[in-house]
Amino acid sequence: AQKITQTQPGMFVQEKEAVTLDCTYDTSDPSYGLFWYKQPSSGEMIFLIYQGSYDQQNATEGRYSLNFQKARKSANLVISASQLGDSAMYFCAMREGFTGGGNKLTFGTGTQLKVEL
Amino acid sequence: GAGVSQSPSNKVTEKGKDVELRCDPISGHTALYWYRQSLGQGLEFLIYFQGNSAPDKSGLPSDRFSAERTGGSVSTLTIQRTQQEDSAVYLCASSLTSAEQYFGPGTRLTVT
Numbered sequence: 120a121q122k123i124t125q126t127q128p129g130m131f132v133q134e135k136e137a138v139t140l141d142c143t144y145d146t147s148d149p150s151y152g153l154f155w156y157k158q159p160s161s162g163e164m165i166f167l168i169y170q171g172s173y174d175q176q177n178a179t180e181g182r183y184s185l186n187f188q189k190a191r192k193s194a195n196l197v198i199s200a201s202q203l204g205d206s207a208m209y210f211c212a213m214r215e216g217f218t219g220g221g222n223k224l225t226f227g228t229g230t231q232l233k234v235e236l
Numbered sequence: 237g238a239g240v241s242q243s244p245s246n247k248v249t250e251k252g253k254d255v256e257l258r259c260d261p262i263s264g265h266t267a268l269y270w271y272r273q274s275l276g277q278g279l280e281f282l283i284y285f286q287g288n289s290a291p292d293k294s295g296l297p298s299d300r301f302s303a304e305r306t307g308g309s310v311s312t313l314t315i316q317r318t319q320q321e322d323s324a325v326y327l328c329a330s331s332l333t334s335a336e337q338y339f340g341p342g343t344r345l346t347v348t
Contacts, residue, residue, distance in 0.1 A: 154336065164327065164339035210279065223269060223292060224337060226279035 122146065123211050123227035130232050132201045139186070140196040140230045142211030152214040153194040154224065155185065159207040167209075170194060201234045208232075238262065240340035242328050248346045249318055257313040257343045261330030268311050269337060270303060274324035282326075285311060318347045 124143045132138035144153065155167040170178045170185045178185040186195040198205055208231050212224040241260040249255050261268050270282040281295040285305040296302070300319075305311040315322055325344050329337035 152335065156339075161341075162325065162344075163341050164329070166336045166338060169336055212279075223281040223284055223295070224271075224279075225281070228278050 121227075122225045123213055125211055125227035125230050127230045128228070130230055132198075132232065132234055134203060134234055134236055135200055137197060137199045138201055138232065140198070140209050140211075140232065142194045142196065142227060144192050144194060144211075144213050146192075146213065146215050148215040150216060153185070153187070154212040154214070155183070155194075155196045156210045156212060157205075157207045158210060158229070164210070168196065198232075203234050203236070206232060206234045240328055240330055240338055242326075242340040242343050244343060245341065246344045246346075248348060251320060251347055252317055254314065254316045255318055255345065257315075257326050257345070259311045259313070259328030259330075259340060261309065261311070261328070262332075262338055263309075265330035265332050265338075266308065267331045267337075268305060269329045269331075270311070270313050271327045271329065272324045273327055273342070277324075279327075282313070315345075318345075320347050323347045 122145050151172045153170045157165045157167055168178050168180045168183045168185050170187045177187050182199045184197045208229045210229045211227040214222045214224055216222045243258045268285040271279055273279045283290055283303050284292040287308045288305050300316045303313045323346050325342040327339050327342045329339045331337045
C-alpha cells in the first residue's frame with residue numbers, strides 16, 4: 120500500500136482564490152510527522168509546513184494551512200489567496216517514528232498546481 | 237545564512253563511468269539525507285547520515301551506490317559503473333532535528 124497518496128495530478132485555481140491539495144497517508148506508527156514541500160520549475164524543494172501527529176491544532180504558516188484529520192488519515196494543504204508564484208509541484212511527505220531518530224521522508228507523487236489570472 | 241549546496245549542478249557521463257556528487261549541508265545540521273527524483277520513480281530516499289555514520293542505507297538501489305560523510309559536514313555520493321537508469325536528479329537535504337529537512341538545488345545526472 121502507498122504510504123502517501125496524492126490523488127490530484129493537476130489542479131487549476133484562479134488568482135486570489137483558495138485551493139486545497141489533497142493528501143492521505145498510511146502508517147501504524149503512533150508518532151509521525153507530515154510535511155508539505157513546494158517544487159517550482161527551478162527544481163528546488165521548498166519546505167512549507169509541518170504537522171506532528173500529536174499536535175492538537177492544525178498547522179498554519181502565512182497563507183498555508185494544513186487541514187489535519189487524524190481519524191481519516193488526511194493532511195490536506197490549503198493555500199489561501201493564490202498568487203501566480205504559487206504555480207509549482209506540491210509534495211506531501213511523511214516521517215514515521217519518534218523525533219530524534221533521523222527518519223527519512225516518504226513522498227507522494229505530487230500535485231501540479233497552476234494559478235491562472 | 238547559506239543553504240544546502242550541491243555540486244555539480246549538472247553532470248553528463250558515459251555509461252560505465254564512475255561519478256561523485258557532493259553535498260554541503262547547512263552549517264550545524266547533524267542529519268544529512270540523499271534522495272533521488274526520477275520520472276518513473278518519483279522521490280526516493282537513498283541514505284541518511286547522523287554525524288559521520290549512516291544508520292539507514294536502506295534506499296541505496298545497488299552496491300554500485302555508496303556515500304560517505306566526513307567531519308560531520310560534507311557528503312559525497314558515489315555511483316560506480318553508471319547505468320542509464322541512474323539518470324535522475326539527486327537531492328541532498330539536511331536537518332537539525334528530525335523536523336523539517338532543507339533541500340539543496342540538486343544534481344541532474346544524465347548517463348548516455
